Amino acid sequence: MTGSEKIVLYNHLLCPFAARAVIALAETKHEYEEVTIDLTQPRPDWYLKDINPYGQVPAVKIDDKHVIYESLFVAEYLSDLHPEANLFPKDPLQRAQVRYLVHHYGTHVNPVVLKTIHTADNEEAAKHRAELIVQLEKFAKLLDNVHRTENDVKEGGRFFLGDQFSFADLAIAPFLARQSLIGAYNNNEELTADEFPQLKRFFEWKDAVAARPSVQKSTPTTEYLTGVHRKWVK
Structure with a gap:
């Protein structure tokens, strides 16, 4: 991991879980692309097939290859990617x-x-x-x-x-x-x-x-x- 990974965030303003990812990205100053997934509508087939089969947000796609689900795991990944942000204590x-x-x-x-x-x-x-x-x-x-x-x-x-x-x-x-x-x-x-x-x-x-x-x-x-x-x- 270099900290320069390309990240696409699948997000919706309503979701407090997705907000965790937004905060983590802001705190680590990692640049990202954002795609809004409308939670009031059935999920698009491409999202269920290619990104998250459970239809939830957030999800992050990394370097056009790997996808991480679940907000705490997304935030922890970003914390590990950017230890300089000091989000997780060392003690x-x-x-x-x-x-x-x-x-x-x-x-x-x-x-x-x-x-x-x-x-x-x-x-x-x-x-x-x-x-x-x-x-x-x-x-x-x-x-x-x-x-x-x-x-x-x-x-x-x-x-x-x-x-x-x-x-x-x-x-x-x-x-x-x-x-x-x-x-x-x-x-x-x-x-x-x-x-x-x-x-x-x-x-x-x-x-x-x-x-x-x-x-x-x-x-x-x-x-x-x-x-x-x-x-x-x-």
Whole structure:
């Protein structure tokens, strides 16, 4: 691998998984060609035959030969291709913590976010919102308890690993944007640091990640998300 590989990204703005690839490409400054795959339509035969038989995005084609599926594998490939971007820490414990943070959010937090936003029933949404707060409190402890090496900032630094934007921030970033939909279809309100001071670290991290230029590049507007997600609301 040289870092000069030709990359074609198959993407769709709606997909938070594909956004991981967009962020990774921006962070590694790897030039690429982008092809939009319309997720609202049946996939083209050429895409199913030549690129991804499962019809999902993202997929990346490398040097017109090889194709990688699944967003985390795409992002990890780019991280390995460009170690100078420092997306994956070298410390073994931090690497394990990065992987677990991503797993924890996807397994325990994001499913509750989806239940909270995809209902118009006020009572049901309030129940899920309360469950989400409990899950975010557990998640915030992971943010607080990350291992620091002698090369890291000892205090401060709003990303998971302090000042260094990492794979953990990249992998979760696209799903944080969906939290803005809390209350969009019911009478609940989006969570704030003023309301939940015990989640101060979480909100600092969330705001820092959202402000990252690579994340902003990959994030649809709230208006766009609200319109698209409406069809999934019960």
